[in-house]
Amino acid sequence: MTTGADADARRTYDEERAYVSAVSPTKLVVAKGFVPNMRVPGEIYVNERLRELVLDELRAYCDEDRRGGGYSPAVKQIANVAALPGVVRASIALPDVHSGYGFAIGNVAAFDCGDDDAIVSPGGVGFDINCGVRLLRTNLTEAEVGPVKEALAQSLFDHIPVGVGSRGIIPTSPAALEAALEMGMDWSLREGYAWAEDKEHTEEYGRMLNADPSKVSARAKKRGLPQMGTLGAGNHYAEIQVVDEIYDEFAAKKMGIDRVGQICIMIHSGSRGLGHQVATDSLTAMERAMERDGIEVNDRQLACAKISSQEGQDYLAAMACAANYAWVNRSSMTFLCRQAFAKMFGKPPDELDMHVVYDVSHNIAKFEEHIVDGEMKTLLVHRKGSTRAFPPHHPLIPVDYQYTGQPVLIGGTMGTCSYILTGTEKGMRDTFGSTCHGAGRARSRNKSRHVLQYEDVLAKLKTKGIAIRVASPKLVMEEAPESYKDVTEVVNTCHDAGISKKCVKLRPIAVVKG
């Protein structure tokens, strides 16, 4: 079933490298033939410095003795995706790309719904379905928040359940879970955890309409029930941030951000165990369907099914439920943040102007209309570690952002800056309206734990004036800024390539993590 890349004769690094060529200062192209059965080329958006990181991964893969272990570098994974049935134009990678499982992280691919063979792949969405970033604004300034940031960080840490094994504090019954899966943020609104305006500023208005809770397994629901309203672990966080620089005053103003020093809150979280189990279940179901339908892929983790097949439709309905769960989850944490701030400043959250600026998904598959070779087509766009970035005047973005383009939220790493970008016409044409999602890892978790010291990382954050509350000490090293690519470099590449535009830079003053 799998025609492994391992099976063909091993090529040297130079032989592999010959397939990869730079077509502009911000773009590499991976030619067909790099892995078997490629239908379209691969395209990687990287500048010169980030290019080295991508090629280093390939070099390490070529040099290692493959007696055991080892894993595919991102370039190989991008090419494997270009070999999937129904893929159009190119398998695209953004500057924060790195090796993942199945698809690379930071990989976008679109499949033509008009093609009967076109597929949907859970590996192109990832285990954390609808993992995403939400940004809240406030009318507070750094001068007001600075003196109480330690207390505020502690209060957020007390309000929001974080880390492995944590349980939600908002009471949930199995019936409520069913409703949440079907209704997404409409459920949060009904239960009083969200404001009506929040929905306006969320992708899909916080609810995917094709959600069918009966397609979510009992196992997934069992995992999801106790975790509703929890932040999770890994790279997930809640941060209090300060507006550091405004590049596009007009767009920032539309977002309610009008001065340097203004306080915002960023929440990065996903669909927790429910989404992970939905992905795991569909992987098992699709394995069987692939054998039946004779679909061949280069990597077992790329399990997929025809969009029109029962397995494909079931996955899309279950994925929509998990997406709804994630929005409910981020809404619950928004509620908790608003409570924490209201208590601290003795004012209700609406007086603090704690509105949602926007909420983006960076692990999701969606049906969208795009122009391919001069023809309008309905595509199933998979974005894994990539953010939708629609241009101004696109019908699917809110009225408030019709003139600016969709806000794109880029979470940095613990202790570095984050960005707000906006979508562009060029991105719509070249990358199916997609851009980067974060910094992207550069160093392995193992190396980080061995090279970095817990105390050093914390001391460094302290000198930057960042209050931190973290559940697991191990995570402090694994998630240290040194483990990641430079987010500024990543964002600048997207800006220079024209696939999104820089709008606001934010820096953290308090971090709460798993």
Added chain:
Amino acid sequence: MRARRGVQYAYKDHTADIQIHAWGCDLAEAYAWAALAMFDYMTPLEDCARVRTTRFKEIRASGHDLDTLLFAFLDELLFTFHTEMLICTAVQVCEFNRDEWSIRAVVGGTTFVDGETRQGTEIKAITYSAMKIIERGEISKDDESTGVHRAELFVIVDI
């Protein structure tokens, strides 16, 4: 397999996630060590080893080849952790059936208590990415001393 006392697993480098390398004198043993490696990442098992094992559970999993069997086995344990908060400190694979591709294991451990048990890093899911399961026939003493094992496996888990 008890936790600590010469563990038979290691965490290998991976950019975003963690690759578990586990070994033993047969696959049943390697699978059991892989399970312990998974729990050790989520909470330090050395803490739990001092606590008396208070809970036991029978785990069953099935697949249609070695890869799917490993995937199903680890997924079942991860599911048990996330729903029943059971941290396994001892795993014994009692039946490793290659005709039906099924596993029966008995696990023992303690309960993860939110706010008390030390938190490691959460594992989201098991992946097939670069999964490798290796069995060798007889191996010489020399091989053994250079770190060649009769059965070993590599599995990447999503963080």
